[in-house]
Amino acid sequence: MGVGGSFWDLLKPYARQEGPGFLRGRRVAVDLSFWIVSHSTAIRARSPHARRPHVRNTFFRTLSLFAKMGAFPVFVVDGEPSPLKSQARAARFFRGSGVDPPASSCAEAEGEASAPAPVKARNAIFTRCVKDCVELLKNLGMPVLWAKGEAEALCAQLNNEGEVDACITSDSDAFLFGAKTVIKVMRSNCKEPFECYNIADIEPGIGLKRKQMVAMALLIGSDHDLHGVPGFGVENALRFVRLFDEDQILDKLHEIGKGIYPFLEGFDKAHVDDLPSPSTKSPPVARSPHCSHCGHPGSKKNHSKTGCNYCLVDSLEFCMEKPAGFICECLSCEKARDLKAQRRHENWQIKVCKRLAAETNFPNEEIIRLYLCDDNLDNKESGDRKLEWNEPKVDDLVDLLTYMQNWEPSYVRQHMLPMLSTIYLRRMASSPCKSLLLCDQYEFHSIQRIKIKHGHPYYLVKWKRATGGIVSGGASHNKPELDGASHAEVVGLDDDEEEEEEEEATVNIESADSLDEPDLPQVLRDDDQVYLLTDEDIQLVSAAFPNDARRFQEAQRLKDAKSRSRKSKLSLADSMLETPKGPRPSGVQLSIKEFYRSKKAAGDEAGKKPVVEGESSSSRAGSRKSPPVDLTKRMPKSLRRRLLFD
Numbered sequence: 091m092g093v094g095g096s097f098w099d100l101l102k103p104y105a106r107q108e109g110p111g112f113l114r115g116r117r118v119a120v121d122l123s124f125w126i127v128s129h130s131t132a133i134r135a136r137s138p139h140a141r142r143p144h145v146r147n148t149f150f151r152t153l154s155l156f157a158k159m160g161a162f163p164v165f166v167v168d169g170e171p172s173p174l175k176s177q178a179r180a181a182r183f184f185r186g187s188g189v190d191p192p193a194s195s196c197a198e199a200e201g202e203a204s205a206p207a208p209v210k211a212r213n214a215i216f217t218r219c220v221k222d223c224v225e226l227l228k229n230l231g232m233p234v235l236w237a238k239g240e241a242e243a244l245c246a247q248l249n250n251e252g253e254v255d256a257c258i259t260s261d262s263d264a265f266l267f268g269a270k271t272v273i274k275v276m277r278s279n280c281k282e283p284f285e286c287y288n289i290a291d292i293e294p295g296i297g298l299k300r301k302q303m304v305a306m307a308l309l310i311g312s313d314h315d316l317h318g319v320p321g322f323g324v325e326n327a328l329r330f331v332r333l334f335d336e337d338q339i340l341d342k343l344h345e346i347g348k349g350i351y352p353f354l355e356g357f358d359k360a361h362v363d364d365l366p367s368p369s370t371k372s373p374p375v376a377r378s379p380h381c382s383h384c385g386h387p388g389s390k391k392n393h394s395k396t397g398c399n400y401c402l403v404d405s406l407e408f409c410m411e412k413p414a415g416f417i418c419e420c421l422s423c424e425k426a427r428d429l430k431a432q433r434r435h436e437n438w439q440i441k442v443c444k445r446l447a448a449e450t451n452f453p454n455e456e457i458i459r460l461y462l463c464d465d466n467l468d469n470k471e472s473g474d475r476k477l478e479w480n481e482p483k484v485d486d487l488v489d490l491l492t493y494m495q496n497w498e499p500s501y502v503r504q505h506m507l508p509m510l511s512t513i514y515l516r517r518m519a520s521s522p523c524k525s526l527l528l529c530d531q532y533e534f535h536s537i538q539r540i541k542i543k544h545g546h547p548y549y550l551v552k553w554k555r556a557t558g559g560i561v562s563g564g565a566s567h568n569k570p571e572l573d574g575a576s577h578a579e580v581v582g583l584d585d586d587e588e589e590e591e592e593e594e595a596t597v598n599i600e601s602a603d604s605l606d607e608p609d610l611p612q613v614l615r616d617d618d619q620v621y622l623l624t625d626e627d628i629q630l631v632s633a634a635f636p637n638d639a640r641r642f643q644e645a646q647r648l649k650d651a652k653s654r655s656r657k658s659k660l661s662l663a664d665s666m667l668e669t670p671k672g673p674r675p676s677g678v679q680l681s682i683k684e685f686y687r688s689k690k691a692a693g694d695e696a697g698k699k700p701v702v703e704g705e706s707s708s709s710r711a712g713s714r715k716s717p718p719v720d721l722t723k724r725m726p727k728s729l730r731r732r733l734l735f736d
Contacts, residue, residue, distance in 0.1 A: 092262030095310035107283035114160035119245035231480035236471035385412035519633035
């Protein structure tokens, strides 16, 4: 939730639509609780008997975020919740269970002891879910940090200090904690772009900075104060907060909480109860008489005698009758309207200040310190703050997911391959080594083509199984942890065993969301050789194997040039076939129909030619006829083939 009162709707006009390539090469902090709660709830709604959906969701989303999007995720875990959040936690429990909360639990907000017993039981279940996901992430080699309190607070601190480039969370109060870039909703396998909010766009857009947003949370409510101040919505809170600068907004709220009216000039700390009435501050402005017929300055009697200067007539009978909703633009009317608006604004200010002064413990200093705190890391749990992405422990992952999800080892290794290939390409880009193999078994072979997937281009890379690689059953003791075991376990079993295992894996994940699951690598067998086809990032492949990428790009340019040339010749042939009847310019090739038609006409004319006197039949018979010229030999081969068979 974060800040109440549809705070996200206020920020939505300033959201940017970003594609999957936005996070490539960037560090991003992930609120782990947000992943566990939101997507596990969606999976359970479709399949109530899903087996540990939080583990399944975390596994596939981490693979997609790391391999497909090319990001470096940092996962942040919630610490000890603040007693101020007991109300929000109780409300979420009853809302998720579909049970109406009792009146006593809604009114209590003193501390953790006031939370109902079911909330504590659910927290124990959620703690076990977090423990499962943390164990999975550590085996994947991802850095995990523990916050002292809110996870989004530590995500925002890392973003504010430049440790990460963005935060993934649905809590809008991340901006109050100091976040600069927040990604609200993101699906890894979706063509639609995701919403990305930048504080550089929000601050000039709505005119609020961090402390002013904290003031809005105090007025309209948040997770730490669900109800806020009665009578305050987003519009009223925004209007009130804009009256003060960021440096003075919190001090002014403290003054109002003590009953001091901050808007009155010429008075020394006037109390809101002793404020003078707005009607006695200044005498009303005398408004000049106006004509009841046309509405312009001057009485009706004067207009009947001297006419109206605004209507530009000499008598009242020619005066224009004022239309409905007529507003006079004279100086006295403008002053009267300005004075009326000023008094209305002052009355609203007095009303708001009296309402705030009547609130007990306003503003809540503990909530302010919570939002402005810049020390949210739990050093005891997190240890060293250094962010490192280690190689995944494939064997431990296989054992863990076989136990938790009942997945087959080959199924786990197949889905791990995109992550392992990404790690391999990054290592080759940083320090090239010809002896380094993917999973100690496959070497880079070639780039097949460019593949567009989910609106983003990738290289379809072909990997060849090295002759000196590890064969089935020949696992080495010195083999790195990212290596799988045998070839059958990496790419699936052969023949009937492979088909049987794929069917079992499909049954085990039938409740999964296909949009989160990454694509499996393709397996090609050519005689005695085995190849893998994987989708890899174009820039990463170009950095790891620049020569191969250069050759592929050159081949693509030649192929495109031939394709353009072939299309131009075909378009020329089509234009020739569709040429209208009439005299054809010399040097232009005839179509096949026109060619035979012209030959037939020439033959008919030759048969009707009269015999010349003195010319014998023998001379005519002995005359040698010139052979016909085959004009099709000058045509391109593709065009001759088309004319022959079309």
